[in-house]
Amino acid sequence: MAKRRIEVVFRRQDIPPETVAGRACAVIDVLRAGTSAAYALAAGAGEIRLFRHVNEAREARRGFGGGAVLAGERGGLRPEGFDLGNSPTDFAPEAVSGKTLFFTTTNGTAALAGCARARFVAFAGLVNAGPVAGALARRAEDVLLVCAGTEGRSSAEDVLCAGVIAGKVGAILHAGGAGGAGAAALTDAALVAVDFARFHQENPRRVVRASDHGMRLAGLGLGSDVDACSEVDSLDVTPVLRRGPLRLVRGAGAGAEEG
Amino acid sequence: MAKRRIEVVFRRQDIPPETVAGRACAVIDVLRAGTSAAYALAAGAGEIRLFRHVNEAREARRGFGGGAVLAGERGGLRPEGFDLGNSPTDFAPEAVSGKTLFFTTTNGTAALAGCARARFVAFAGLVNAGPVAGALARRAEDVLLVCAGTEGRSSAEDVLCAGVIAGKVGAILHAGGAGGAGAAALTDAALVAVDFARFHQENPRRVVRASDHGMRLAGLGLGSDVDACSEVDSLDVTPVLRRGPLRLVRGAGAGAEEG
Numbered sequence: 415m416a417k418r419r420i421e422v423v424f425r426r427q428d429i430p431p432e433t434v435a436g437r438a439c440a441v442i443d444v445l446r447a448g449t450s451a452a453y454a455l456a457a458g459a460g461e462i463r464l465f466r467h468v469n470e471a472r473e474a475r476r477g478f479g480g481g482a483v484l485a486g487e488r489g490g491l492r493p494e495g496f497d498l499g500n501s502p503t504d505f506a507p508e509a510v511s512g513k514t515l516f517f518t519t520t521n522g523t524a525a526l527a528g529c530a531r532a533r534f535v536a537f538a539g540l541v542n543a544g545p546v547a548g549a550l551a552r553r554a555e556d557v558l559l560v561c562a563g564t565e566g567r568s569s570a571e572d573v574l575c576a577g578v579i580a581g582k583v584g585a586i587l588h589a590g591g592a593g594g595a596g597a598a599a600l601t602d603a604a605l606v607a608v609d610f611a612r613f614h615q616e617n618p619r620r621v622v623r624a625s626d627h628g629m630r631l632a633g634l635g636l637g638s639d640v641d642a643c644s645e646v647d648s649l650d651v652t653p654v655l656r657r658g659p660l661r662l663v664r665g666a667g668a669g670a671e672e673g
Numbered sequence: 674m675a676k677r678r679i680e681v682v683f684r685r686q687d688i689p690p691e692t693v694a695g696r697a698c699a700v701i702d703v704l705r706a707g708t709s710a711a712y713a714l715a716a717g718a719g720e721i722r723l724f725r726h727v728n729e730a731r732e733a734r735r736g737f738g739g740g741a742v743l744a745g746e747r748g749g750l751r752p753e754g755f756d757l758g759n760s761p762t763d764f765a766p767e768a769v770s771g772k773t774l775f776f777t778t779t780n781g782t783a784a785l786a787g788c789a790r791a792r793f794v795a796f797a798g799l800v801n802a803g804p805v806a807g808a809l810a811r812r813a814e815d816v817l818l819v820c821a822g823t824e825g826r827s828s829a830e831d832v833l834c835a836g837v838i839a840g841k842v843g844a845i846l847h848a849g850g851a852g853g854a855g856a857a858a859l860t861d862a863a864l865v866a867v868d869f870a871r872f873h874q875e876n877p878r879r880v881v882r883a884s885d886h887g888m889r890l891a892g893l894g895l896g897s898d899v900d901a902c903s904e905v906d907s908l909d910v911t912p913v914l915r916r917g918p919l920r921l922v923r924g925a926g927a928g929a930e931e932g
Contacts, residue, residue: 601885
C-alpha cells in the first residue's frame, strides 16, 4: 500500500496552490483562534461563521437576529460592541451553547480560506491535536498541515503543534490503525516540526510562552490565555470547515467528518 | 545596548523584501552548492562567478579565456561539456587553485540574488558554519539566515545548518565576544531551527542523509557527497558575495569581510 505523505508548511502564505485541493488539511492557529474554536464547539456552539474583517462580522450578525454571539479580536483585544474577545475560556457553555458564533480573526480565517478547496479541513490548536490527528488519519488523502503563522512569519507555537499532530498521525498509520492505512512519508518540513515537538515534549508550554506571540499576549495581561492554549489534548473536539458561507462545525467522530 | 535580531526564513521565497537591505545575511545551501563553494575557495579558487542558467555559464566562460573552470549541475549531474559537476571534493587544489570558477546552480544562485541588496552576504553549508557565524557576529547589523530549500519547499539539512549558525552567533554575542556586541533576540523560526539543531547535535549527518535531497543524491550514487556535506566546521573559510557580476570571494577573516 502506498505511503501517505505528511507535509507541513510553516506559514499560510506557503500553501501549495497546485496540490491543496486533493489533501486532507489541518490549519493550525494555537494563539488563539484554533484554541478558541475548539473551546466554542466543545461548549456547544452550533457553528462558527468566519470573517476576515470586523465590519463584515458585525453586519452578518446584525442580519441574523437572536441566538447570535459576536466574537473576535484586533491586536489581541475585543473590538467595540463585541460580545466576546478571543480568550478561549470565554467560550463557555453559558455564553455560547446552542448559539451561532460570528467570529473574526484575520490570520486564521485567511489560512482556512486558503485551504477551502481541500477535501477535508480541520482547525487545530494544541488543545485538540489528538482528535484532529485521528480525523486526518481516518481520511484517505495525503495530509497537509498549515501553520497559520503571524504577520507573514512562522510562529514557534504553530510549528510545535504541527509536529505534535504529524507525530500522532504517523504513529496511528505506522500502528496500522485507522483501517490499516499503512505507513507515512514525512516531508522535510514535517521532520523538522516533529523533532521540534519531540525536543519539547516534556514542557510544550515553555515554547508557547517563549514565542513572539505568546510574549505579546502576556504583555497585554493575557498570560492565562497562553497557558490555556498550551494544554495538549485537553478537548475532544474537531472543528471542521464548511463552505458557503465559510464556517466551522463540530466533526462527529470516527469517519463522520467527510466533507 | 540593543539586542541584535537573528531571523531565519525556511525557504528563499520567504526573504522579506522590505528588510533584507539592512541585514547581514547568510544563504544556506548544504546540498551541495554552499558546501562546494566553501571547498573551492578553501582550495584556492580566485573567485566563483554565479549563473542561474547552464548556457549563461557556458557563454561567460567562453569569453574569459584561460584559467577558467566551468562547474555546476542540473538534476544532480554534471552538464555536458562542463569541467566539474557539483561534488564538493572535486573542488580540489589541483583542479581550481588560482582559477576563476564559472558555477551554475539554480537554487543557490537565486537565493544569493535575493539577498544581493544586503550589507553583507555569506554563503554557507555545515562545513563552514563556524566561520560564517563568526563573520556574522562581527558585523553590526541584524542577522538574516536564508535556507535555500529545494523546489520551493523547506529542506531539513538547511534548517539544521541555520540552527547551527544561529546558535553559534547567539553564543558569541551572549559571551560578549566580537567587540562586546551584546545579546541576541531570536525570532520564532530561529528558535525552531536552533532547537532542531540541538536535537540532532550528536549526529547531524543523520538529518542530511534522511532529508529528501540527501536521499535523492544517494540514489544517484552520490552518498559520499552527502557525507562530505555533513561534516560540521571541517573548513575555515567564508565565501562572501560581491556584485557586478554576482560572484563569491574569500572573506579575509575578522572584520575584513565588509561589503
